[in-house]
Amino acid sequence: MQSTDDPPTVLNLAPGAVATFGRGHAGAPVDLVLPDAAVSRLAGQITAVEDYWLISNFSLRNTYAIENPEGGGEFVKLAPRRLDMPVPFEFARVVVPSAERSSAFYVFAPQHTYADRQPQPDGSADATRVAFPLDETSKYFKVLIALCEPRLRDPSSPVIRTVPEILDRLGDGVGLSRSAVNFHIDYLARIKLRVKAVAGDAPGKADWQRVALVSLALQFDLVREEHLVLLPPQA
DSSP states (O other), rough: EEESSSSSOOOOTTOOEEEEEEEEBBTTTOSEEEOOSOTTTTOOEEEEEEEEEEEEEEEEEEEEEEOTTTTTTTTEETTTTSSSSOOOOOOOEEEESSSSSEEEEEEOOOOOOOOOOOOOOOOOOOOOOSOOOOOOTSSHHHHHHHHHHHHHHHHOOOOOOHHHHHHHOGGGGOOOOOOHHHHHHHIIIIIISOOOOOTTOOOOOHHHHHHHHHHHHHHHHHHHHGGGGGSSOOO
């Protein structure tokens, strides 16, 4: 844990260790002081586990926000009196509502562990298939990146690019016409990502395809920030 003060207060927690935070007072000191009148004397606590952490909110009325500074606006809310909520972020900013000054601190958790087992394709008929078989060197993938770019750069953006805007973003170097972009969008929607219109979408209207493609591609990390380098530099 690290405060936002200058110089910061740094607390190192071993697995199983607990650190409290809040305004504190003489009879009940806390490990990390947030000196604001709107912060509870004992506002909450952090519990270190192996490769994640738990947070408790002791406030009777305030909801806390746990932000992912590396996630482009991603956050989770911690309701009043919620105890031991697991937090999936390795790096997080905990924000406690305050009246006069920012009451926030950072939590740096150990790097998550992942299985190192490599897939062993056996070539049999019942081998596991790829759910969304995308070729990242293809033109249709560049179309998908251009579609997702506004949301990748700003997760709160409502922008869904039109076909002319996609063409303009890709530039002349990709060698696509308007009809070709429409073809790739339809190909992605019908064959690659298999999105379907929801009730109320007008038949034959292509807008829903672009909206659905962006939603699904970002939901399952099929297009990520690292893919933006495949697009031409912005003017």
